Amino acid sequence: MGGDVVVRRADVADVGEVARLFAGYLEFYECPRPPAEVSAYLTARFANGESVVLLAAVGGRVVGFAQCYPTWASLELAPAWVLYDLFVDPSARGLGVGRALLRAVADHARAAGATTAVLETAHTNTTAQALYESEGWVLDTTYRTYALTL
Template identity: 50%
Template sequence: MSQLDIRHASVADAARIAPLFDAYRQFYEQPADAAAALAFITARLERGESVILLASQDGAPVGFCQMYPSFCSVIAAPIYVLYDLFVAPAARKSGAGRALLRAAETHAREHGCKRMDLTTARNNATAQSLYESLGWVRDEVFYTYTRDLAA
């Protein structure tokens, strides 16, 4: 059985994460753009704007999750928004996604967060099943809205 390792990423890991991030974006129907993926990941890590956990098997990167620190006014506490979670298709069912989520929760607790939020596509039943198996609860009270400011 191969060894799965989860660790906090640094700027030095940006080139290892970028192909996974680009594949993640393509999963959500964005065009491939390796340069933009590298630039985005590098900037987040250089500026300390996100926490990225990197999953590797036998030294090869197989998945990542990216969390953004935020706050919840209602509970008057810090939270993390787990925005990105991706495991390469060849590594799915290896436990990497579950391990990344558990490591993210541990990190959030260690940093005083009272809650974590995430969203996923309505048709992503595989991810929903994973989240629910780990105790995440789908919100049935609030709607999420977005506004495209680029238009």
């Protein structure tokens, strides 16, 4: 596999490719799901216009994706994006795919009028943390994230 990383916005016709990568993402985070559930989830996000999915290809092969959810930053009274999912196939790691996806997320968010983009990652995912920080993402030291399982 060689060549430049090409990133493009996915659409509903890409659900199969996104689902393949999304399954790898879920495995990485130890949350596997049946393929039909993954495809149904992604199809609904596309159909309802609820997320923006970017696909990265190297040598014509799709090897990574980022899924973002446009939302609002109420303290800024402006649009914001949440980068919720980012995954690069293990065979393509080290080729700049994650970096290309991060840059494309920032470009698309800016073009959509967003004033900020945020993401979360596991405390143990230090490889991803180093990448994010090298691309200008800053660890939030002001706010603490909480979750309530419902």
